[in-house]
Amino acid sequence: MNTSDRRTFLKLMGSPALAAALPLDFSRVLAIPAHNRTGTIEDVEHIIFLMQENRSFDHYFGTMRGVRGFADPRVAKLANGKPVWNQPTSTGELLPFRPNVPDLGMTFLPDPPHGWNDTHAAWNQGRYDSWVPNKGVTTMTFHTRRDLPYQYALADAFTICDNYHCSLMGPTDPNRYHMWTGWVGNDGNNGGPEITNAEVGYDWSTYPERLERAGISWKVYQDAGVGLDAAGFWGFTEDPYIGNFGDNSLLYFHLYQNALEGSSLALKARTGTNILAQNREPDRLFDIFRDDVMNGRLPQVSWIVAPESYCEHPNWEPDFGTWYVSQIVDILASNPEVWSRMALFITYDEEGGFFDHLIPPTPPPSPSLGQSTVAITNEIFPGNAAHPAGPYGLGIRVPMLVVSPWTRGGFVNSQLFDHTSMIRFLETRFAHGNGSDLIEANITPWRRAVVGDLTTAFDFRNPNGSRQVPDDTDRFKPEDLIRHPDEVPVPPANQAVPPQEQGVRPARALPYALDAQGAVQPADGSFWIQFRNSGKAAAVFQVRRANSTDAPRTYTVDAHKRLTDFFPVAAAGLSEFDLSVFGPNGFFREFKGAVSGAHRANLEVRADVDENRGSGNDDRAEIELEIANKARDLAHVNIFDRYTLQTTTLVLGRGDEVSRTFPLRPTHGWYDLTVTVDEDPGFKTQLAGHVENGEDSISDPLMGGLV
Numbered sequence: 179m180n181t182s183d184r185r186t187f188l189k190l191m192g193s194p195a196l197a198a199a200l201p202l203d204f205s206r207v208l209a210i211p212a213h214n215r216t217g218t219i220e221d222v223e224h225i226i227f228l229m230q231e232n233r234s235f236d237h238y239f240g241t242m243r244g245v246r247g248f249a250d251p252r253v254a255k256l257a258n259g260k261p262v263w264n265q266p267t268s269t270g271e272l273l274p275f276r277p278n279v280p281d282l283g284m285t286f287l288p289d290p291p292h293g294w295n296d297t298h299a300a301w302n303q304g305r306y307d308s309w310v311p312n313k314g315v316t317t318m319t320f321h322t323r324r325d326l327p328y329q330y331a332l333a334d335a336f337t338i339c340d341n342y343h344c345s346l347m348g349p350t351d352p353n354r355y356h357m358w359t360g361w362v363g364n365d366g367n368n369g370g371p372e373i374t375n376a377e378v379g380y381d382w383s384t385y386p387e388r389l390e391r392a393g394i395s396w397k398v399y400q401d402a403g404v405g406l407d408a409a410g411f412w413g414f415t416e417d418p419y420i421g422n423f424g425d426n427s428l429l430y431f432h433l434y435q436n437a438l439e440g441s442s443l444a445l446k447a448r449t450g451t452n453i454l455a456q457n458r459e460p461d462r463l464f465d466i467f468r469d470d471v472m473n474g475r476l477p478q479v480s481w482i483v484a485p486e487s488y489c490e491h492p493n494w495e496p497d498f499g500t501w502y503v504s505q506i507v508d509i510l511a512s513n514p515e516v517w518s519r520m521a522l523f524i525t526y527d528e529e530g531g532f533f534d535h536l537i538p539p540t541p542p543p544s545p546s547l548g549q550s551t552v553a554i555t556n557e558i559f560p561g562n563a564a565h566p567a568g569p570y571g572l573g574i575r576v577p578m579l580v581v582s583p584w585t586r587g588g589f590v591n592s593q594l595f596d597h598t599s600m601i602r603f604l605e606t607r608f609a610h611g612n613g614s615d616l617i618e619a620n621i622t623p624w625r626r627a628v629v630g631d632l633t634t635a636f637d638f639r640n641p642n643g644s645r646q647v648p649d650d651t652d653r654f655k656p657e658d659l660i661r662h663p664d665e666v667p668v669p670p671a672n673q674a675v676p677p678q679e680q681g682v683r684p685a686r687a688l689p690y691a692l693d694a695q696g697a698v699q700p701a702d703g704s705f706w707i708q709f710r711n712s713g714k715a716a717a718v719f720q721v722r723r724a725n726s727t728d729a730p731r732t733y734t735v736d737a738h739k740r741l742t743d744f745f746p747v748a749a750a751g752l753s754e755f756d757l758s759v760f761g762p763n764g765f766f767r768e769f770k771g772a773v774s775g776a777h778r779a780n781l782e783v784r785a786d787v788d789e790n791r792g793s794g795n796d797d798r799a800e801i802e803l804e805i806a807n808k809a810r811d812l813a814h815v816n817i818f819d820r821y822t823l824q825t826t827t828l829v830l831g832r833g834d835e836v837s838r839t840f841p842l843r844p845t846h847g848w849y850d851l852t853v854t855v856d857e858d859p860g861f862k863t864q865l866a867g868h869v870e871n872g873e874d875s876i877s878d879p880l881m882g883g884l885v
Contacts, residue, residue: 207511208335212583212641213518219607219638222584224520226480227600228506229357230499231350231425231491232292232530235340235575236274238496241322241676242330244683244877245340245590246536248274248320248676251850251880252766252866254537254720254758256307257727262535263675265309265318272310274318274533274676276325277667283325283500288664289492290316290531294348294373297531298568301347303547303729304720306537313531319667320676321496328500329579332507332524337585337635337686341762343538344528344573345597345625351375353527353573354427356597358481359384360620364556364570373565377412377430384431385601386479388616390442394608395477399467400426400450401485407448408435418486418494418661420454425483425527463488463502468509471516479604482506492530493664507581521582523600523632529574537760539594539718540569541624542732549741550734552627552716572596572629584636590877591635591686592763593715594628602631627716627736634686637874680883682876689714689737690870694759696769696863697782697808703748703773705755711735713870717761721745724756724770747773754860764848764878765867772860779858780809781830787869799842801849801869806835813855820850820866821885842869846876 215221240247253261264271279285291297296312309317323330345356352362352373359382363370369380389396403421404410406429414424428434428447437443453462463485470476490499503524511517541557542548561567578595601618609616691713699706709719714737722730723745735741747755753774759767772778784804807813807830815828819840826838842849850866868875879885 207517208586210511210514210517210583214638214641217639219633219636221638222519222521222582222607224476224478224480224516225604225607226482226506226510226520226522227357228482228503228522228524229354229425230484230503230524230526231423231489232289232528232532233490233496233526233577234529234532234534235342235536235577236534237320237529237532238326238329238577239333239338239340240274240320240535241678242333242338243679243681244685244882245338246592246764246881247340247678248535249678249881249883250535250764251878252760252764253535254306254722254760255724257305257725259725261675262306262537265533266307267310272315272318272669273673274320275667275669275673276320276322276676278670279665281325282319282321283496286493286495286663286665287319288314288316288666290314292349292528292531294565297347297574298566301538303543303568304537304540304732305727305729309533313533315669316667317531317533318669319532323679326496326500328504329496329577332579332581334588335586336582337580337587337589337591339578339580339591339593339595339632339635341536341592342525342576342578342595342599343571344526344576346373346528346571347538347568347573348373348528349375350425350527351377351427351430353597354425357527357600358386358428360598360601360618361556361622362570364622371559371570373559373570377424379435380431381433383620384428384433385604385618386428386447387433388618389479389604389608392608392616394479396479397446397470397477398426398428398450398481398483400483401463402450402452403485404454406450413450413483417454417458419458419460421485422450422483423486423489423491425489426481460488461505464505464509467506471509471513474515476516490526518583521580521584521636524577524579524581525597526576527597529576534575536575537720538572538574539628539720540572540732541734543567543569547729548732549743550624551736551739551741552734553623554734555624556622557624580632580635582636584638584641586641587684589635589684589686589874591688593630593634593686593688594718594762595632596625596629598625599629599632602626602629603633606631606633624734628718628734630689630715634688678881678883682879682882682884685875685877687872687874688763688870690717690762690765691787692717692719692761692765692867693785694719694761694767695782695784696757696767698771698773698780699744704744704746705757705769705773706742706744707757707759707769708740708742709733709735709759710740711737713737720760722758722760724758761867763868764881766864767866768862768864770860770862771858777811777857778809779813779855779861780807781813781815781853781855781861781863782806782808783853783863783865785865799847799869799871800839801842801851802837802839803851803853803865804835804837805830805853807832811857813857816854816856818852818854820852820880821845821848845879847871848878848880850880
């Protein structure tokens with residue numbers, strides 16, 4: 179049996195039908211109890227960050243059950259009216275596709291472009307209509323559970339974040355700078371702003387400096403390659419199986435470059451294994467990490483940096499990364515005392531040019547394209563001769579898995595996060611008081627407001643149950659230490675939106691309580707929308723006008739604030755409006771109608787949720803629609819509930835106001851209500867989303883194919 183056939187055979191052995199033939203029992207790790215000394219984040223004593231390379235969320239997890247993937251029922255639309263799945267090409271359109279190969283997890287896909295210029299061009303001011311021209315055909319590829327059994331199993335056992343974005347619409351280094359420093363020198367000082375992989379040396383502050391001053395132990399685990407210095411290209415080598423692929427971005431800061439040999443900074447950031455002297459044996463990559471874990475020397479904060487072939491950067495196959503990640507998990511699990519006190523964050527520095535359907539939240543680049551109640555200082559790149567102006571981010575959505583005894587249970591967390599959230603987690607764990615030196619000043623006000631600190635992914639009071647994860651990952655380890663050629667994907671002749679696994683998964687409680695109300699302004703024939711936020715975290719709303727090439731508008735509304743904006747209709751020479759509002763975790767509003775005409779409907783529809791009633795397990799949980807008829811004619815009104823498939827009918831005379839309530843307990847807080855009028859087929863108001871009550875819930879049953 180040749181190598182390829184042997185690997186295929188071993189991979190097929192992992193299929194559900196043959197699962198019994200493999201040692202799949204991971205229960206020994208899931209059974210290790212969390213060290214709940216205080217029942218708070220203070221119990222987490224070891225925080226480990228493993229940032230891999232260049233994969234988008236849809237590309238890896240778009241087919242996974244219970245996440246906002248390919249079954250998203252409220253996906254944004256392009257100017258031509260089609261969903262963003264239908265990406266335009268020079269000859270038509272291209273939908274996401276899985277290449278016709280036996281196992282995409284062991285396929286060497288080509289590397290799509292993923293720089294500032296091509297990513298901003300694909301995003302296109304939020305129009306999101308230029309992925310294939312700027313990224314190529316490979317951008318639309320995706321994986322399934324069969325391709326990534328280990329990653330899917332980790333998500334099923336622990337917690338996956340499905341609203342985690344990279345920090346910047348651009349390449350590796352600027353995104354990693356956000357993880358280690360909170361920004362890219364946005365204020366123009368100390369070598370910034372840096373939006374490329376120039377690696378010319380920088381002097382703005384880094385978060386490990388704050389840890390060092392506070393006496394909090396930290397370390398970077400990596401391989402030295404041919405040297406972690408300028409002569410050794412800071413760990414980047416032509417040999418992809420050694421070194422750090424240049425991904426320890428601390429080494430591009432003069433402070434660490436100039437640290438004296440033997441000093442604390444040099445020892446923690448500029449040392450590593452040397453497997454080149456050990457026959458390039460992959461297992462030796464973990465010698466230092468394994469020794470520290472087994473002997474009680476694992477620091478409070480760790481960053482792990484993989485060599486090129488194991489970091490999942492195309493064209494490297496995901497299986498090599500699977501093996502690498504599994505070794506980290508196994509080593510941590512080998513010491514129950516460490517496991518019971520640790521949190522491992524596994525994410526990706528940027529999307530690598532792979533498509534994802536969630537349009538990233540961004541600050542308004544100009545007053546004509548939105549508003550913000552939060553200062554957007556230092557969040558808009560001014561542009562230069564080589565790069566267009568635009569928001570730094572947020573960037574495209576990427577995977578984030580949180581592996582910890584406090585995150586067991588196969589949960590999904592849909593709060594908005596980015597790479598600065600990892601710094602925020604460290605702040606929450608170690609900083610005590612607003613004056614602490616451990617509060618990272620580099621994080622901008624806008625970013626600090628809109629992204630969370632990852633603590634909502636945890637249950638510190640009552641760690642949850644567990645599930646099994648396959649730990650038979652030896653078959654993913656590379657058998658030959660050579661560089662492999664691209665395996666170029668071929669799109670299918672017959673295209674369709676990919677199916678997503680059916681079902682729901684438990685969902686963590688989120689800090690959002692959002693609404694958007696709209697109505698016609700008779701005085702000037704405009705339409706106004708008021709965005710309201712009564713939750714605990716700021717939120718970004720995006721407003722898109724149907725069948726329009728206009729860039730969407732974006733609105734950031736801080737907690738307990740509101741914004742109102744007007745959209746010209748009559749002044750733009752139009753008689754009708756069709757506006758869609760998108761927010762976090764499936765929040766959606768659509769306002770469609772006319773500002774003039776003899777029989778136009780004019781209803782004002784308001785949604786009201788009594789926070790005392792809550793949602794989820796509360797028998798009284800309900801949402802109330804208040805409907806007022808502002809038109810001069812009688813209106814026969816229909817309210818269609820997409821979850822129950824039932825229609826409520828009302829008759830409203832001129833000036834009438836009525837209210838109707840809809841129970842939320844059966845749907846665990848999810849709602850999708852559409853209001854139409856018989857006399858005006860062009861009128862429509864749709865309200866959808868999830869009502870939070872501070873308790874865990876479930877993912878959207880509609881997205882799960884259960885409705």
